[in-house]
Structures are given as C-alpha cells and as structure tokens.
Amino acid sequence: MERLKEHFPAMAVMAALVAVWWLAVTATKSVIFPTPWGVLTGTFELLKDGTLWRHIGASLMRVGTGFLLAVCVAVPLGLWMGWVRGAYNTLNPIFQILRPISPIAWIPIAILWFGVGNASPIYLIFISSVFPMVVQTTVGVHTIEKRYLRAAENFGVSRHTLFTQVVIPAVLPQIVVGMRIGLGVAWLVVVAAEMIALRSGLGYMIMDSRNAGNRYDLVIAGMIIIGIIGLVLDGIMRMLEKVRWVRWRYAH
C-alpha cells in the first residue's frame, strides 16, 4: 500500500501523457501517427509471429557480448592504471582523447573493419562502455583511503593479500558504478548501431518498420520496449549494489 502511494504520482503522469497523446491523434485525425491503442495492437502482432522476441534477443546478445568484453578489459586495465603511476601517466591522456568521441562517430570505421555483421555493433558497444568503466575503476583505486593502505603495509602482508583483501574489495563499489554507467551507454549504442545495417535487433526493427510501409505503431512500440528493457537492465545493475561485497560502501 505504501509502495503504491509512492508510485502513484508517476503512474498518474504516465496516464495523463497517454491520454494527451490519444486526444491529440484523434483531434488531428492523423493517418500516420498511431494512437496508444494502435501501438498496443501492433505490439501484439509482433509478439504473435515471434519477431519481437527475435529482435530483443539479438539486441541483448550484442549488448551482453560487447559489455562483458569491455568489463574483462576495463577492470584489469583500470586496476593497473590506478595502482601503477607510470601506466596512468602513459595511458590516461590517450583515453581522455578517445573518451569524448561519440560511439556513433565510430560507425563508419566499425563497418570498414568488421563489416555489417554482429561484430560491428559489438565493437561499438565495447568501445562505448569500456572507457567509463576504466575511468571509474582507476578513480576507485586512487580514492582508496590511505589509512587502509597504511594498515596493510603495517601488517606486512604479501602483494597477493594486499590486492585480494584490500585493493580489489575497496574498489569493487566503484567498479559496480562503472558497470552501471557502461551498461547504460551500451544499451543506448546498440539501438543506434542496429539502425545502420543489419537484419535483426530493436534498432533494425524501428528503421525497418518505417521503411516498410510507414508502420509508426511499430516504431513507437519499439521505442517503448527499448525504454522498458533499459530500465530493467539498470534495475539489475542496481541490485548488484546490494550484494554483500559492496554493501559496506552504502552503509550509514
């Protein structure tokens, strides 16, 4: 009941938006722009012939692959750059130049290098999510409180213990934050990447629906589904923040 109360204003605004949309479409007698009902029936149509699941699956597979590759590269690289001053001084300027380049700008090069198969969007996802995660991990190492490193030094533990029991656990919350940002960007990018040239994925579905007969009901259905899946992905990453290993960071 409490939760319902909390969510009520958001629900009300959403309902109001749908109502305004509906009224606007009926009032203008638009033939191309669909009503909410049209979007709903369009979605059911896609669900029935199974194409929607195929597109969602394709997009998620690309995001999953590119994102996991990025995690595998970013976390060790970030730890290394955070710990070794020379590595930071050498690599950080390059990353700071590469980081602000929009993943969209990489599309021509991705096509040149990887063609129009799955490898291109995966590469774009990788490139877009790897930098925020490297940065967050590096910052995480740099902001480990000195008193903890001193204590570790005082007990004279081995490098292995220092890393597994102090450095990595201390940085883990920052890594999770980086992953949350990285996955958000990855999801943003996959849809853009799929709009270029591919036969599957939610981005392709949107472009294809427009090109093949101005099916704007399916365009909007695709957009809403992208939004909802993005929300779910962020929710999953937020759940990671509650895991035992990082919970200490959010206590108090």
Added chain:
Amino acid sequence: MRTKIEVRALKKSYASDKGPLPVVEDVSFSVQDGEFVAIVGPSGCGKSTLMNMMAGFVQPDAGSVVIDGQPRSKPDSRGILITQYGSVFPWLTVRENLMFGLNGHPIANKTELADRYAEIVGLKGFEHSYPHELSGGMLKRAELARALVVKPDILYMDEPFSALDALMSLRMRNELLRILEKERHTVMLITHDVEEAIHVADRILVLSPRPTRIQATFEVPFPHPRRLASAQAQELRVAILRELGVDRLGD
C-alpha cells in the same frame, strides 16, 4: 630490563611555501621492554610525526630509531600503529579483519586465534559482523584485537580513543590495562589528555611546541589500579599541565 626502543637525535622538517618547516627537532629517548610511555604535548607540536617516524611510516631527516638493536626503516608487524581515525577494513567481517594480519604467517588455526582475540576484547558473537554494524567503541575493540592478534612487540597508539565519548574512552583505557596485564607489550601512547596519561603510563614525556623536543619527563610511580583522585595523582597532573603552559586550573 633491556632497552626496546632507542630514539636517537630524530629530526624532521616539512616543505612549506616559506621554506622548510622544522617539526621535530632533536628528540632522543629510550623505552624499556614492556614499558608504557605516554607522550603529551600541545596540539600540532609534531607528536604524530614523531610517532610515524618511530613506526617507520615517515623517514627522519636525521637521527634513527633503533629497535632491539636494529635500525628501523620501514613499518612491519612487530610494531602496530593505531590512530584515532581507525583502519578496520569496512569490507571485511570482524573475523576476517582479525585474520588479515595473520596472512602469510605459518600459524595453524588462524580462525581460532582470531576468535579468541575477539573474545578477549569483548566482541564474542560479532565475528561475522561488518564494521558498519558495530558501534564506535566496538570498532576500536576490533582494531585493538587486530593489532594484538599478531603479537606485536610494540603498540604505537596515536590518540586512539579521542574519537570516542568520555565514558567509552575511559572504558577502553581500563580494557587496555586489563589486556596488558595478561600479555606484556611495549606501548607508546600519544594523548592530549593528561589524566589519561597518568591513568595508564609508566612514564610521561612532555613535548614542547613546534619544532618539538622533549621538555620534561615524569615517572608515574603509582601501582595499578590507580586512583586518579588521589593527592599525588592530582599533584602530578598539575605539574604536567604547568609544563604545558596551563597555570590556572580553575580549581
């Protein structure tokens, strides 16, 4: 009794905008094995710098710290430093924190040893708790236990209890004395609380304002448990406060 720590003509300056700022100027003293020495001095006088040099975290500009006849140049687990800020790892449980210092030591039953020390400091039943689930006093106990479990020869304590409220601070002092009765450690304690020093120490060094040197030394000959309200203890307190430049005591 043999000499545990020998501090020989330590000097330290820090760089500042106006050139080098001398912090510690020619400090020498020695500490016997098992002795409890307290250091009091005005705030900002360089007490912590002195302690950090003794523990090996800061290198002196001149002079040396000799422990058991060996010059000390870097920290190790024979001398554990405890500060007011605390350094119990928040991502490890109490037990894991206590076992941290035992890593790499060829000791069987590390868990048992850790749990025994948790019990000694009164943390039985909290072995699996995380630091954020503990109160400030319990956190200090965990820190003390983590230091004691590696059986250090020397405990360096830099205002260890000053972040606690007065009552908890007093409790922790009694706890510390109770533990030191059972296992003998050499203890160096920095404090701004003269009464605390008289309560626990065998000897009290009074430091001068920066750049600091030893201004006076007081023996504390009273047997434990001490009565701080006794006439001699009060006399000693007045004498130490006078050294620190406090003449009017309001009583």
